[in-house]
Amino acid sequence: MSQNIFIYSAITVYLLMIVCFFRKWLFFLQSDEHSKLEQPIFNGFFLILASILWPLIVPFAYLELLNFHQKHQEVIDMLINMSDYPLADD
Numbered sequence: 001m002s003q004n005i006f007i008y009s010a011i012t013v014y015l016l017m018i019v020c021f022f023r024k025w026l027f028f029l030q031s032d033e034h035s036k037l038e039q040p041i042f043n044g045f046f047l048i049l050a051s052i053l054w055p056l057i058v059p060f061a062y063l064e065l066l067n068f069h070q071k072h073q074e075v076i077d078m079l080i081n082m083s084d085y086p087l088a089d090d
Helices: 002-031 033-037 040-052 054-071 073-082
Strands: none
Touching: 002 040, 002 054, 040 054, 054 073
């Protein structure tokens, strides 16, 4: 009984995450003018496939984000420090 609840909970979370990722990635694709013009059928197929395979896609995307952050650490720190300064005199 408890095993069934766990399985149903995992399936529910998986399906909810599919919906969340699909909505986010769909908004991203719709806002990108360049990708809208090039191969809309391929973009739709990729969107559906990536949404279904999100347990594989998201960890690789996160690793890419970490690599980007490590590569550009100095620029990121500079921008963070710049945000501490007031923009205008009061």
